[in-house]
Amino acid sequence: MTPSFDDFVAEQVTPLLRYATVLTCDPHLAQDVVQEVLLRAQQKWDRIGSVDLPHAYVKRMVTNEYLSWRRRRAAKDVALCMTTLESVTPPVGDTTHHFDEREAMLQRIAKLPRKQRAAIVLRYYENYEDSEIAQMLGCAEGTVRSHISRALATLRLDHTPEPAGVGLRLGEGLS
Amino acid sequence: MNDTEQLIKEALGKVAERTPHPGPTLNALRRKRKRHHRNVFLIATAGMAAVAVLIFAGVIASDKYTPPRGNDAAAVLMSGNGQNVALKYVPHWLPDGFVETFRAADNDGTTRVWMLSDATANPLSGDGPRVQLSSGTNHADGPDGWQDATVRGLKARVKEFAGQAVVEWKAQVTLVVRVSGLDGLRETALRVADSVRADSNAVYQAPFKVKDKHANAFHGTSPDDWTAQLSPAPVDVTVFSRAPDLSGKQTAPVTVRGKQGVLLEGREVLVQEGGLWIAAMSTEQGKTVDDLVATVNDVEIAPDLDTGWIRKK
The missing domain is CATH 1.20.5 (Single alpha-helices involved in coiled-coils or other helix-helix interfaces)
Known part of the structure; x- marks a missing residue:
């Protein structure tokens, strides 16, 4: 039975926002992307609601919207700023000594080319296989492996771990 | 997985924590x-x-x-401020004679309880046959005693203990069905769980609020006999429809909401407002009668009380 659009939104808006937040590293942009996608999905719900996995379809719409959105915003794009995140939701307490390393890694991920970042998110956050990532990004599996390989090379190159407890404080060093 | 990959996973997990409401x-x-x-x-x-x-x-x-x-x-598409909270899920099968008696909602999730239509027990007491559906929170119990199960093709786990059966599974959110006071607990719990579907109609509507906090539990034995509670320590606030029995209790007059109320046993302030009663009781030491009076003064009853769901299937 085709789920209603209302049921779909009620169930999926939070998972979609979470995915979009990880994808964009920007809660504001995530809200805009999800909102745009849901508006479009609502207009085509007769068709989208009848596919086997509507949430997967809409998730792909979010991915595509993010990629196109980024293209439109490219001229005024700025690097990830932690204050952007904190203005939407307060930072969660973290007592591990990896805290600063993770923040630094996050900043590096945010600077990756958009398709590389999407591939990294789908691989390491969504735990997708290459074939699933290829389907999501609309490219060949070899291209996916290339995106991930290049992204990892960049992230490894930049990865210079801080000694425990000596790293940057929250917000410092982030543009 | 090497250190870089592990760090990537952790970094992405950290971003996910910032997901906006x-x-x-x-x-x-x-x-x-x-x-x-x-x-x-x-x-x-x-x-x-x-x-x-x-x-x-x-x-x-x-x-x-x-x-x-x-x-x-x-x-x-309602606001999530606690005034109106979508309950989202409902079982389409319940044992014969069961009707809804309790709804609750807070930041962690929602709970609905069904009991026999002639039950006099307070759903919060845990007495009598009952079916409970919670969404958004895991069953608070240890890892022991669970058995694997399946709910509509999804991996689930089931546990039977102390006169109740619990089924927990992950749909879009974590769902928990708890059944007690019935024969065939496990089978009943699994059958109820299998019947759970999305419910776009049911809404938890808080009957009152105190400043910006809305009542988080609502139960009753009929649409005309109900109780709603807000339980953020250090003061519990209750609004209810049935006149309280004060016989044999220590009472003293107190002015509250611009009229005379009652100080009950020195620790609870009670006042009638229209056809309803408002009570505030301190749950920790150090709260004065003035604190309780101030809390009751801040109570705002919702203009459109929805009690029609009470004792409906």
């Missing part, structure tokens, strides 16, 4: 949809006018105009 997105969606509908209406109106002119001019005649289809989706 869905409320603003849902509200923006609702506004845009209304605007879209308005635009569609304007376009349709303009189109109709144009068609009428053309018909009048004898150039074209058309009777094929179809008005824009209505859409009721906005009904579920």
